[in-house]
Amino acid sequence: MKWLRGFGRFWWDFVIGDDWRVAVVVAAGIGATAALVAAGVNAWWLLPLVVLLALWLSLRRAMRSA
Amino acid sequence: MSTGNAFLVLSAFLASGVEFVEALTIVLAAGLARGWRSSLAGLGAATLVLAVLVAILGPALTAIPIDALRLVVGALLLVFGLQWLRKAILRASGYKALHDEDAIFARELADASGAEHVERAGIDSYGFLLSFKGVLLEGLEVVFIVLTFGSAQGSIPLAAVGAAAALVLVAVVGVAVRAPLARVPENAMKFAVGAMLTTFGIFWSAEGAGVDWPGSDAALLGVLGFVLLMSFVLVRLLRRERRTQLRAAEVQV
Numbered sequence: 001m002k003w004l005r006g007f008g009r010f011w012w013d014f015v016i017g018d019d020w021r022v023a024v025v026v027a028a029g030i031g032a033t034a035a036l037v038a039a040g041v042n043a044w045w046l047l048p049l050v051v052l053l054a055l056w057l058s059l060r061r062a063m064r065s066a
Numbered sequence: 067m068s069t070g071n072a073f074l075v076l077s078a079f080l081a082s083g084v085e086f087v088e089a090l091t092i093v094l095a096a097g098l099a100r101g102w103r104s105s106l107a108g109l110g111a112a113t114l115v116l117a118v119l120v121a122i123l124g125p126a127l128t129a130i131p132i133d134a135l136r137l138v139v140g141a142l143l144l145v146f147g148l149q150w151l152r153k154a155i156l157r158a159s160g161y162k163a164l165h166d167e168d169a170i171f172a173r174e175l176a177d178a179s180g181a182e183h184v185e186r187a188g189i190d191s192y193g194f195l196l197s198f199k200g201v202l203l204e205g206l207e208v209v210f211i212v213l214t215f216g217s218a219q220g221s222i223p224l225a226a227v228g229a230a231a232a233l234v235l236v237a238v239v240g241v242a243v244r245a246p247l248a249r250v251p252e253n254a255m256k257f258a259v260g261a262m263l264t265t266f267g268i269f270w271s272a273e274g275a276g277v278d279w280p281g282s283d284a285a286l287l288g289v290l291g292f293v294l295l296m297s298f299v300l301v302r303l304l305r306r307e308r309r310t311q312l313r314a315a316e317v318q319v
Contacts, residue, residue, distance in 0.1 A: 014206070015142060017149035026144050030137070030271050037276035044277045044285070047268050048292050051148065058152055059300060063307060066161045 019061065025054035070283040073290075074219045077262040078228030081211045084255050085204040086236040091171045092200030094245070099178035100193025107189050108197025116205040120213065127217040137274025139218040140267050146210075147263025154257040155297060159304035165252050171245075211263075218270045261297060265290045 016023050029050030036043035097105035127135065156162035174196070181192045212229050216222030268289050269279065279285035 014210075015146050017146075017152075019149075019152070022148050022152070023145045026141065026148070026271075030141055030275050033272055033277060034275040042278055044272055044279050047272045047275075047277075048289065051144070051264065051268055051293075052296050055148060055152060055155075055296070055300065058148075059155060059304060062152070062156055063161060063304065066311075 019058045021061075022054045022058050025050060025057070029054070068283055069286055070219055071221065071224055073262065073266070073286055074215055074221065074224055075228040077259070077266065078212055078215055078225040079232045080255055080262065081259045082208045082229035083232035083236060084252060084259055085208045086233055087167065087252060088170075089201045089204035090236055090240045091167055092174060092204075093197050094240070095171055095174035095178055096193045096197040096200070099175050100181075100183075100190045100196070103188065104190040104193030105197040108194040108199075109201050111194075112198045112201035112205060115202060116209055119206075119209055123209075123213055124217075124222055127213055128222070130217075132218075132220065133274055135274075136218050136270040139214045140269070140271030140274050142267075143214055143218075143263050144267025144271055147260055147265075147267045150256060150260030151264050151293075151297060152260075154253070154260045155300050155304060157253055158257065158301045160308045161304060165256065167252060215266065218266070257297070261290065261293045264293050268293070 029047050032050075033043050033046050036046065093105050093109050096108065153162060157164050178192065178196055184191045208229055212225040213222065216225030219225070265286060269286055273279065281288070
């Protein structure tokens with residue numbers, strides 16, 4: 001059990017890292033892109049904007065805690 | 067070579083190069099402090115584990131339909147890449163200490179020199195484990211990057227060529243200088259890798275979600291330009307904010 005928790009912790013730190021909120025915003029952005037595509041909008045522009053927002057919010061949190 | 071493939075080789079080379087430089091520092095520290103036999107045994111064992119992982123995961127990934135693969139791999143790369151980019155921006159703007167290979171080497175060497183000596187089958191356990199863990203952890207990042215980049219772009223061998231070229235270069239220079247490669251511009255490389263991981267992540271996850279990029283693969287250049295511009299603007303904004311904070315702290319003192 002301890003090994004399994006350690007394994008999960010390792011992959012969480014490896015992929016998600018210090019700020020899990022970035023992953024949440026990115027997942028929401030990909031979901032919104034897929035929804036727009038399904039509605040007939042070729043939303044190639046959405047994800048770059050979502051990335052800018054996710055990065056800016058995460059950096060602001062890091063700046064405040066520095 | 068297409069834009070996508072050229073990016074693939076370059077990204078795998080840069081990302082793997084950074085990881086190999088870090089692994090070399092640990093192997094050198096283990097070798098100098100605990101003996102080369104233990105350090106090289108750890109290096110060999112970790113390489114074997116990584117090779118088994120690639121042999122199992124590589125063919126498994128190629129069996130997944132490309133759109134589903136790009137969606138999942140793109141999302142993973144995007145989150146992973148934003149982690150790198152975030153740290154690189156914080157380093158470049160002074161909010162986080164720069165990566166210093168010499169300092170890491172000195173710390174690892176001091177820790178390794180002070181540890182108890184326990185020998186099994188002629189191999190020092192601490193030296194073996196230090197080298198094994200270091201190479202395995204850094205190597206896992208290389209495996210992750212090569213497999214995700216390669217499978218999503220449809221050519222794991224091409225990504226492996228980029229990683230192998232980085233391995234040969236770091237190994238040759240490492241053996242020649244027998245010191246940590248502190249003169250490698252690691253912070254700049256980490257910035258470049260973060261930008262490339264984020265670029266590929268945006269490109270593939272959007273494609274996986276059903277988007278048709280204007281200009282097809284050539285859109286990668288546009289996305290990279292956007293990511294670089296965004297990063298430089300954020301670095302400038304954060305630097306300005308950092309200077310204001312430091313000035314305010316000086317006034318208070």
